[in-house]
Amino acid sequence: MEKVNLTSGFTLLAFSDLHYNHGVLFSTLLVIYALTWTSNLLLISSIKLSAQLHTPMYFFLGNLSVVDISFSTMTVPKLLSCILRGGTSISFHGCFLQMYFFVLLGTTENFLLSVMAFDRYLAVCTPLHYVSLMNDKVMFMMNISCWVASCLHSILHTYILSQLKYCEDRLIHHFFCDVTSLLKLSCSNTSLAELLIYTEGSMVITIPFLLILISYVAIASAIVKIKTSSSRSKAFSSCSSHLMVICLFYGTIIFIYIRPSSDYSSQYDRIVSMAYTIITPMLNPFIYSLRNQDVKQAMKKLTTQCFSPS
Template identity: 75%
Template sequence: MEMVNLTSGFVLLGFSDFHYNHAALFSTILGIYTLTWTANLLLLTSIKVSPHLHTPMYFFLGNLSAVDISFSTVTVPKLLSCILYGRTSISFLGCFLQMFFFLFFGTTESFILAAMAFDRYLAICNPLRYSLLMSDKVLGMLTSNCYLAASLHSLLHTYMLSHLTYCKHRLIPHFFCDVTPLIKLSCSSTKLAELLIYTEGSIAGNIPFLFILISYVLITRAIVKMKNSSRRSKAFSSCSSHLMVICLFYGTDIFIYFRPPSDYSSQYDRLVSMAYTIITPMLNPFIYSLRNQDVKQALKKLKKNVSHN
């Protein structure tokens, strides 16, 4: 049996087994990708140039925008290539680099969302001690730990899968190198890799979600106890955008990774993957911009400064 080596690589099936209008899909995805870059860069610039947005919440939001741009860039260019040319080749090294960064940015977003939940918890449940508890040192440690944990998680899975044996059949039924299609493509034992996914992978995915859940249980309890209705409304408003982003992120994530292996369908996975690799990074900045008065004001100020210049 012929093994895949560093030069032979893989072939991404993309959507070559689907019947669709190539020009329309290419134009739509390119438009969404352009909008993702534009919206997230605008949000990042607004946060940077507006002193009143130099707070922990917007620091995390800026990191989230940077991660969203990177996350979509890992997969969308290759997806556009698949739409244009059908099946697209990718080198062995390129495939595992893509998988590493896909896991890295996806996991980083999960941890940043958990850090943002912690920030909201401190701001609402401990307002008097907030500035002390969420100091620059704590903020730096939280953020760096998000990236460090995500890099270790991604490196572990990428290393494990890159050391599997891949045989002559090297067609990946996806538009990027993802974990499940690669495991199914291997002709060697994948028990250790699958065990790693179900143990470490589940821990890395579930801990941020549980942390968010506990944070919001405590936040909800604190909001309900507030006697001042305007204060209660303001507290809820500061959390609503974050909650919408969480639902969007974990909603699509659950459809892909939290289901039995027997339910695996390559066509289903490709369609759902388009939602969280393309749609979610585009929607996040709009959710925060449309529902946040501070961000709206910063964007208006940025627009005014640009028009004057």
């Protein structure tokens, strides 16, 4: 049975059980994928080349763009293949490698959003000490901690699930190898894996989310105490883009993972999964650039330099 586990792969069915226009969906996803790469690379380049964006907030935002590009690249090409073929095979090792990166990137984005909330808390609530508190050393250490902790978390879950035995029916009704889909295909006892997901996995999501809530409660309290409306507006605008991204990210997670099992629907889960693995990575750079004058000016300057005749 273990030999079968290592040599036999899985089949990703994606949306092959649903009726839809393959051409329209394929073209739409291809455009979204191109926009994701273009917008995030433009944002990363603007942050790197513009001196006024060399601050902790934009440093973390650049990391978030790297996560978004990787998230999209991990899922979209395989999904496009599924649409063309009505399903596509993936090897045993390829499936778990995909799951590893899915958990790694999702957890890293979760941690980065909480770190960005803490950064906004320091900027709004302790503006006079912000530069000394969020110095380069602290900024880099927080960023490295996000990636290292996410890597260890992903290794743990990937290892536990890879040790399970899987039945002959290896049809995954999803467009990537996610944790819940693999648990459903296992023929062995999954109690340890489920316990890990509902304890350590839940903590990885809820603790950063609670830190974000605490940070924004403190930020809201500080903004209310600001006397002038212009200063209040400026303080709120520095957080509004981040709040929108948080709502997009955690809204989809809550819909999929924090709900009664009786409400489970693989069809809706696949659709909602597209939101945070495909749609959100495309929207994030637009949210930050359209609502931030510094980013817009940096992007405008970059595009002018790139397309102006020499």
